[in-house]
Amino acid sequence: MTPLHQINYAGIRLWLKHDYLCPTGSYKDRGAAVLVNRASSLGVRSGVEDSSGNAGCAIAAYCALAGMSCQIYVPAGTSPNKLRQIEAYGADIIKISGTRQDTSDAVKHAAKTSTYLSHIYDPHFYQGTKTIAFELYEQMQGNLPDQIILPVGHGTLLIGIWHGFSQLMELGLITHIPELIAVQAAACAPLYAAWSGSETPGSLPTLAEGIAIARPPRLKQMLRAVRESNGRVEIVSESNIADSQSEAWRHGLFIEPTSAVVLAAAVNLSLQGFLAERTVCLLSGHGLKSVC
Ligand SMILES: Cc1ncc(COP(=O)(O)O)c(C=O)c1O
Structure with missing residues (x-):
């Protein structure tokens, strides 16, 4: 059970789930x-x-x-x-x-x-990663968030969480799945390309090394998870990623760039008017892994 708490980040109110506190430093x-x-x-x-x-x-x-x-x-x-x-x-x-x-x-x-x-x-x-959905259900006493923002490369986090919420629905414990907002680096965004029907640069180097996946084998499942939850796919630029990591550190959140993409996306969503009132950002990887 990783901690969940609320902060004010760049003028917006967010719930943070601290999965970088798992024993090896990531979800x-x-x-x-x-x-x-x-x-x-x-x-x-x-x-x-x-x-x-x-x-x-x-x-x-x-x-x-x-x-x-x-x-x-x-x-x-x-x-x-x-x-x-x-x-x-x-x-x-x-x-x-x-x-x-x-x-x-x-x-x-x-x-x-x-x-x-x-x-x-x-x-x-995925039977392991689905436990995030169960934890959120327990930690929020069944009063689920409107949106969950998470980094996506191969989709083990996205598909796992979707799977967990789908099971809670089958059990009759919840009536819908929170909107799953999948975040990719603009430099490598195959899910965004499939979701939006747009061209992306393919596979350029990115600070978000954990999500630099050009051809994810489970792309169809990832797309289904986003669509069935009424979610969306967001892309963030390299400068967005670097800035949000520094900003996170200044908030006492020592996370790696792959993890910081969710905070960059939350700010972008807020500017576009798409950020929901009750949003959880999944912080997936520890900052100690990315500094020498
Ligand atoms: C810190 C971190 N967050 C998110 C992800 C994305 O996971 P996935 O590739 O399964 O979508 C990774 C993958 O390595 C990661 O290291």
């Missing part, structure tokens, strides 16, 4: 805990995973706890602190030069002879 712990537990219970003793950093940290940590070994494939340019963290848990790091997509391609080759502990493909991961 990925939720999915990794379930996925690795399941693999371990099936007798898996080692595996491979690909990551822009945070999923690798989480899988490495829970593998260490389960006494399993793992190899984490990462883009060569991944933040050094995330690499140090993965190594500290005893995992092997395989650096792949090129884009995040090149890393995905490399791990698929390795997965032919090893168990793929994939946070993207393995459905158990």
